[in-house]
Amino acid sequence: MPFTTALSGLNAASNNLAVTGNNIANANTVGFKRSRSEFADVYASSLGGVSSIQPGAGVRVANVAQQFTQGNLQFTENNLDLAISGEGFFTLAKSPTEVNDLSYTRSGEFKLDKEGYMVNNQGAALLVYAPNGAAISDGFSVGVTQPVQINTLTGLPSATDSAEIVVNVDSDATVIPAATTFDYTNSDSYNNQTSVTVYDSLGSPHILTTYFRKASANNWDVYHFISEPTTPDTKTQVDVAGGNADGSGRLTFDSGGKLISPANPFSLSSYTITPPTGAADITITSMNFAGSTQVQQKFSVNDMTQNGLPAGRLTGLDIDDEGVIFARFSNGGSQTVGKVALTRFPNVNGLTKLGDTTWGQSANSGEPIRGEAGSNNFGSIQSGALEASNVDLAAQLVNLIVAQQHYQANAQTITTENQIMQAILNI
Incomplete structure (x- = not known):
């Protein structure tokens, strides 16, 4: 039994070292959320329950929980870079043509693909709410999401009246x-x-x-x-x-x-x-x-x-703190392209970890809640910025030392138990 107890401690310390190492490795990963190992003690029980003098059977890893605290905003020179200040996730489709396979991210490193869609580094398409008209005042169809295609936009002509x-x-x-x-x-x-x-x-x-x-x-x-x-x-x-x-x-x-x-x-x-x-x-x-x-x-x-306009070409994009994507054209005209669709969950720690700094819905996360930036407890959107990893490197290095000592102490328990066994067997 003492060997098993010490082995469980080694496994727990090894898990803590692995989690801490992963945090350190992702200290510069945009939108990354640090994790922590959460442990629970183990007792051998019987029909009579746990004895009051039971020393315990060791430790187990109860959960590796991600910490969804806000990361610092780092400003860039690319207005397609987006960061959420507050609650919510960007809503992604697997690709511009596979819009029902959804994932969620805090990483806003978006760019245009060869067809002009706003995608991330893995080709997942950013989803936006469809505009009801060319002007912001026309509003958006919240709940109707679609990929946003940018560089194919043309400033449509307008007849003078x-x-x-x-x-x-x-x-x-x-x-x-x-x-x-x-x-x-x-x-x-x-x-x-x-x-x-x-x-x-x-x-x-x-x-x-x-x-x-x-x-x-x-x-x-x-x-x-x-x-x-x-x-x-x-x-x-x-x-x-x-x-x-x-x-x-x-x-x-x-x-x-x-x-x-x-x-x-x-x-x-x-x-x-x-x-x-x-x-x-x-x-x-x-x-x-x-x-x-x-x-x-x-x-x-x-x-x-x-009030007339000739046809025009796209000259620039503006994205405001409510996520409205606004296209400007060489003819002096402008057009709303969409409004960034944000999603939050009742239990973010229940989300499935998909990798590539994305998460998926699960039974434990609850149903997704759709919304708009700046309303209904959703955060605001900052264009030209990225949310940095929320890893505190100094704290992780300290935790690394603690985890190492934990590992060494459990290894010492095994060494001590082994010496006792050798002493008994040599009698």
Whole structure:
């Protein structure tokens, strides 16, 4: 019996040394959680129970428990590196096409594979909640997870349907006689002009030129023409709905130079693209001159905007502390790609250890609880950072010394028992 007791101590000390050595080996492993050996004493029992003078039968390893305490955040220069500050795990699929084989990790070393999916070093795909629209305000379908594909994204074009031009027209400008017919090829038939690029539904650019013609002291007529960039000298007029008989609209200023009419933006007639390209007609329903003035200063354009966009390429990604992945494009547009899906468990120590710093659900862990960063007890997400191992190297080295002494003491017990046996047998 004493030999068995000492042998159990050797096994326990050996386990403690192995666990400590594993902790030390993974001191620099991102997202690693240290473990500790937990022991229980052993007693031989009978039908009468354990005797009050029973010395015990040794020790056994009750559990090797991982310690899911927070590791320090280490900042990097890669915004695809993610760290969780607080509770939760990243949700991983085995691959972008095997989305039902799930695992969980605290290691956020993500990168793009050859198809543009965000994956870890083992090729497991990061799962996100699907966006309900292009804007963050549209929300996300929490519970509907999908792999996130990045570098195939294109900034989709957006057709122009509103434009805003804020100008100052010179109060000393010459009034153009009504007898002079407007002609954009005749600079004597108007006072000033300005242009803005507008886009059709396929993202092709077109030039919208606005001509300003002084009709009387406080009244200016505005004419709108659209031309193709390839044929800028050929222009097609787009009439102002409810405007003058010649298709123009009228701007009226008060004696202080403020615009008083129209009270609402103009609506322009549709422009049919010729030759056809498959794009829809350009229809600008809001041509706004609000804020324009007429003072004794040279003609100037103080502001000019329109809401259309050409097609664009991906130029960057932003991931906020709630895990929203936000793509930026060269056309000035932006799009929400998804929201990082986090998972937590009622009993994290019941998770199955899968290796590669990942864990799997088990009967002891309880059912997974899905959620979003920053809500429902989930931690926040830090982009451009990684969670370091929570191994305290100094503490592990001290534990290594203790485990070694434990091992040597049990070995000494065997040596002592052996000497006693030799003494008995030599009598």
